[in-house]
Amino acid sequence: MNTAANITTQSADGAAGSELQKSEGVWAAAWRRFNSDKVGLGSAIVVIAFLVLIVLAAFGLVAKNWQAEIGVPNAPPSFMGPAAKQATGAIDAPQGPNVDLSAVDPLAPRYAEWEERAKQFQTTEVPKAETLPLGGDRLGRDVLAKAIKGTEISVFVGLAAAIAATLIGTMLGAFGGFFGGKISDFLEWVYNVFESIPNILLIFAFAAVVGRGVGSVVIILALTGWTGMYRQVRAEFIKHRSREYVRSAEAIGASSFSRMFKHILPNVSHVVLVRMSLLTVGFIKAEVILSYLGLGVRVDQVSWGTMLAEAQSELILGHWWQLAAATLFMAVFVTAFSLMADALRDALDPKLRGLE
């Protein structure tokens, strides 16, 4: 693309009638195709809305006080109205005459003193909301605020882990596929070791080593999730390395590095991108599982996974809203993200060109 930009600056070379006719670039064409895909565009807007929400949450503009206990415990969602008052007194009030206990109560003489002292302090009874927009959790925290704050952590974990796994997988896949031979054998061996261990066991093993926290979750997921990407990129590189355009690049003297990353990589980028979006979706779900199992984010943080973990005990009592909110947020984001990735693939695949 750089070249294209530079030509315009020096187009006054006056080469016989060769006025420049710039074609739309690969990315411009991809954008045009993406633009005409209504479903893709719609889901892209949803994804962008989520990202905006995440940025706002990260800067503390929304859901800042997600830890505040602003509602009554397990406050139901607004549209359901306040929970019916439950009979708190388990036993009936006694019917007989009052008995003076001051004779037997050793503290009785001090009650007046304490009352006097209490007057020196101001007490404000915080009114606990009876209902919250999407309900409250067992401590009375706003589920909506938790879900928004949870989005921040979950999506960050998903994206960061996917990018890291993509980097590992693409680099190893490129080297294995392009060079073949001993390098490929070695990488295949590493791949087989990773694949031969059940996934969840591998995650546990890493979790035991790196400890808890958002950063740890990203590392764990990236280290376990790169294998599929590696395999696919390797296959693409094997396919492309003997293509004639790579051969002719070799004939003009292009180095291995340039052939791998300047020639082949842009031609397989659609595969990488789509795989990455699938990984993102998968990792968001994996974070949920990890947090649910108690290997995920710290206790003072909230993610969709911790929300689901809490929801388990609430569900027995019939408080379904935390589960619903977390699921709704996750489902909408994951669906929109997958649809967007699908549209992106169609827009970027050079093979589909000409079918439009």
Added chain:
Amino acid sequence: MTQLLSIQDLRVAFRMGKGVRAEAVKGVSFDIDANQTVALVGESGSGKSVTAMSVLNLLPDNAERTGRILWKGQDLLGFSLRDLQAMRGKEIACVFQDPMSSLNPVLDVGSQLCEPLMTHMGLGKTAAMKRAEELLNEVGIPEPARRLKAYPHEMSGGQQQRVMIAMALACEPKLLIADEPTTALDVTIQRQILELLGKLKRTHQMSVLFISHDLGLVGEIADKVVVMRHGQIREHGPVKQIFESPQDAYTKALLACRPSLEGNPARLMVIDDHIAGRQAQQHAKAKDPNAPVVLEVRGLAKSFWLKQGLFGKREFKAVQNVNFQLRKGHTLGVVGESGSGKTTMGLTLLRLHEPTSGEVLFDGQNLLKLSDKERQVMRRRIQVVFQNPYASLNPRFTIGQTLVEPMAIHGIGRDLAEREQRARTLLEKVGLDGRAFGKYPHEFSGGQRQRVAIARCLTLNPEVLVLDEAVSALDVSVQAQVLNLLKDLQDEFGLSYVFISHDLAVVRFISDEVLVMKDGQVVEQASAEEILAAPKQDYTKRLLAAIPRGYQAQA
């Protein structure tokens, strides 16, 4: 003669979305009589395949057909899919261009042959197998009983095409539609397939609709020729009339642009020349026989090691003992069938394959003994153009980027502006204007892409160009233009070519010396005139005899 198929004012348009319609066939009419071979000739994009495929509606869903296609008096356009499916294979059968992709690789040949026999003819399994064996025998496959159990990959391209023809014949169709059935095959195999088609037509009393871009080929088997261009019929008539007194300028141009074996003009006629009424330039500049030798090859050999068993290896000698000298400004033609090792030889020269033994002396230096750094310098001076223009350009690079990259690698030109200036000049040299600079390869036709590939080689000021089947994938008319371009460039820059091709006529046109290769060995080596006038080896004679010669008036 009875009329079998009559196409009347056929129009085919493709819906391209958003109300855009692309008309591929614009009002085509012709008839096919019983027991007649009609050839549909035209360049790619002329609508010839679309016309043929619309007979059985083998077109994609977005095609709209109007007009009339009468099969024995019934209009096929009104047929339901069920009715058409009953016709496909039984009344009208098709053979396609690429036999490798037309056969199912996971089924053996026998079961693929039996399928149409069992569905259309209602034969039982044993009867179908027996018939399949007869069919294989009929299309000339040796040991048919054994080959029934063979899988497609165990057969050569020519045999696969024979199987395809046998499948098409299975139900004794009245009309066989052959869509470029020999384009993917070597000349010698092409000859055999043509002979087979001719024989089958006689024995089965069927008609053939033969589609090809090569008028020379068509002249040998057709009774009637229909020449198409841009979706319209330019000329049609009996083969004798088309070849002896063509009326249309386009037909004349098509006839003239194929290089022939008997002496050629210095430049081939191209379509535009004909339409503009220009004459071919007759005299070529004589070449200096004492020009300095730029490339000398001695005892070049390349082996591949195939794995055998658990630890064993078997040597496969792809190229053995090749010797030649290439002088400045001269062209060495390398001819052979596929698998003869000619491409491997070419790539070994560039060290895109590591040679097993031998010497390649370039300007006195042994290319095969250079260090990596020296090799990089040498790379600049010997360049390659590949066969498939669709695959040899990076689809993600603009033409400008493609041309500037080699100059940047080798530090030719001071800065980007100078390199781009040079790239534009070269684009004009190869007959593309500067507007091509910002475009992507997919916006160009095959011939144009091949020009870009040539321009890219020229950016490095090479002295030797290896042209690996560089014109084989192009239409005959485009091929003529590229061949002319190559000749012009050779005259201008004093380039030496190693021209690899399976087509002796093309090699004859461009080469000074010819190597004939077979199974990795050079079987004959002589000047171009000598090889054609007095071939010494049987193999060379066979290659020569296989070249299509167009229509020959019967004595």
